[in-house]
Amino acid sequence: MSGSDIFTGTLDILILKAVAVGPLHGYAIGRWLRLQSDDVLDIDEGVLYPALHRLGRRGLLSAKWGQTDTGRRARFYALTPDGREQLKSEKTRWTEYSKAVHSVLQSSEG
Amino acid sequence: MSGSDIFTGTLDILILKAVAVGPLHGYAIGRWLRLQSDDVLDIDEGVLYPALHRLGRRGLLSAKWGQTDTGRRARFYALTPDGREQLKSEKTRWTEYSKAVHSVLQSSEG
DNA sequence: ACTTATACCTTGTTCAGCTATGTGTAGTCC
């Protein structure tokens, strides 16, 4: 059901990236993240769906109802142009930040 | 005054690491993080001091008043044994997590 | 006198993520 805790602020990037290739529905986003991260990122559905709604409200994702491969009804999310820009800038920010944290954690100087 | 936003959850690790080498006072912790991270990590004091108090309350840091090199009064924080363990496990968690995020962001598969 | 750097602190607010829970469909296994 639930995965290990998230570092707040990273979820949006992960979601935006997941739908960057093509539209996906919520459940598939969760599955894809689990797959790509070797089970490290296991997003609770009670966290994932509100996040999708937030991103929609902010105009970073668009949503429409559709059919899965197996004929089920599902809500498909796609990146808007704003979302694509947001992904890009957040990715840059993450990369810079994680490098900074890494260099702090590696440091042995007092 | 303020730095760029933090990814929530990383601040504790950064602080614990800063005092891992030896006791430091709050202001020096901020300065050290800025230095080690090439100005990427610039922790607002209104964020830093409450965090130090929290870590103290949780028993991960000990605190005592002392004198700086320049003769000023300052509160020095040091790692407790619990704090050292927490640093270790959080470091592991961060490393695993950031690798996972990285591998998601690098992915090009749909 | 003024500014900068040092060094500490608190109060109020926001909102992401956590926890728990609910709905319903469809396939499989015994």
Add this chain to the structure above:
DNA sequence: GGACTACACATAGCTGAACAAGGTATAAGT
């Protein structure tokens, strides 16, 4: 028939870290 798993969506209440914006005070430089 009954139980179970996977799929797919959703909301409501809570917590607490971080943010924003202030405040106190000393010392050194110009």
